[in-house]
Amino acid sequence: MILNRKYWYYRRKLLGLLGLPVYSEPLHLDIEPTIRCNLRCRICQVPKWNRTCPDLSLDSFKKILNSAPYLKSIKLQGMGEPLLNKDFFEMVKLARLRDIKVSMHTNGTLLSDLNIQNLIESQINEIAVSCDHYDPLILKNLRPGLNFESFSSGIMQLNKCASEIHVKAYSLLTLDLKENIERHLDFLLVCNFKEIVLQPDITDWGGNYPETSNSALSHEELKEIKERVKEWSEKNDGTTIVFQKSRYSQESPCPWPFHYSYITADLYVQPCSICTNPSIFNLGNLNHRNREFSGIWNRTAYFKFRDIFLNGKLPDFCRSCYAPVKGKP
Numbered sequence: 001m002i003l004n005r006k007y008w009y010y011r012r013k014l015l016g017l018l019g020l021p022v023y024s025e026p027l028h029l030d031i032e033p034t035i036r037c038n039l040r041c042r043i044c045q046v047p048k049w050n051r052t053c054p055d056l057s058l059d060s061f062k063k064i065l066n067s068a069p070y071l072k073s074i075k076l077q078g079m080g081e082p083l084l085n086k087d088f089f090e091m092v093k094l095a096r097l098r099d100i101k102v103s104m105h106t107n108g109t110l111l112s113d114l115n116i117q118n119l120i121e122s123q124i125n126e127i128a129v130s131c132d133h134y135d136p137l138i139l140k141n142l143r144p145g146l147n148f149e150s151f152s153s154g155i156m157q158l159n160k161c162a163s164e165i166h167v168k169a170y171s172l173l174t175l176d177l178k179e180n181i182e183r184h185l186d187f188l189l190v191c192n193f194k195e196i197v198l199q200p201d202i203t204d205w206g207g208n209y210p211e212t213s214n215s216a217l218s219h220e221e222l223k224e225i226k227e228r229v230k231e232w233s234e235k236n237d238g239t240t241i242v243f244q245k246s247r248y249s250q251e252s253p254c255p256w257p258f259h260y261s262y263i264t265a266d267l268y269v270q271p272c273s274i275c276t277n278p279s280i281f282n283l284g285n286l287n288h289r290n291r292e293f294s295g296i297w298n299r300t301a302y303f304k305f306r307d308i309f310l311n312g313k314l315p316d317f318c319r320s321c322y323a324p325v326k327g328k329p
């Protein structure tokens with residue numbers, strides 16, 4: 001095992017405050033219920049994969065929970081649409097029984113009355129719904145397969161019925177919104193969202209799919225949009241607008257290698273929610289020799305991965321998550 005002193009210092013500082021041992025598994029996991037999706041979104045990496053994998057089973061989900069005893073929160077979503085997993089609601093209920101906070105991200109196309117009722121009964125804590133454009137044609141072009149009428153009536157129904165759940169709109173700030181961000185925010189207001197998260201960075205998924213980030217705004221365009229959003233929110237002060245943090249930097253490094261992890265539907269342990277294709281990189285599999293999660297989290301491969309960060313370098317697939325440094329490629 002590689003003993004990087006900086007890592008232990010980092011862990012001790014956080015876990016010591018919580019009274020937990022330094023070897024503790026993460027307090028948060030992203031867990032992928034499925035890689036299947038009913039849409040073929042242009043900004044997503046899944047439509048470009050030729051990877052197949054069964055949905056996460058209830059037994060595998062229980063195994064993950066049992067092997068991470070300190071979990072405080074999970075995001076029950078990965079690369080596919082989580083509501084396609086038939087055991088999704090059971091998984092939420094199991095986690096909630098352990099008092100684990102559960103969030104999910106959905107493409108918003110499967111919000112039938114029954115699914116909304118099941119979400120409420122599962123006691124899920126937080127739901128983020130992808131809502132990238134108010135114009136049906138532009139949205140269908142961004143997210144092929146989407147039916148705008150049922151999508152918009154589903155999100156309105158969710159906002160009407162799920163008052164106990166923290167529901168927010170999650171919107172990619174693409175070039176398509178450059179001219180008419182105000183109309184988009186008006187649409188989200190009509191849909192009754194109380195919180196809107198705007199995401200300026202369109203990921204290229206670790207550099208593997210550069211074309212997905214083609215629709216990102218330039219620095220100047222983003223600056224102008226931020227001003228207009230500020231003006232809009234001054235007129236609509238019942239709505240919270242959050243700009244998602246853009247890039248990591250040396251001063252504000254990526255926390256994933258040290259605090260969080262991502263588990264695929266076929267139980268590969270991945271470094272984060274960007275690098276999720278195990279055939280490109282993975283840190284081990286929970287099915288291999290029936291491994292416990294702690295055996296992977298505290299394994300040499302994970303320490304080597306962390307060492308790259310701690311030694312001031314970056315793995316290739318992390319480069320596009322960091323703001324470019326002047327003078328460096």
Ligand code: SF4
Pocket residue numbers: 206248254255256257271272273274275317318319321322
């Ligand atoms: S910097 Fe690396 S580990 Fe962190 S989110 Fe990006 S790809 Fe993942």
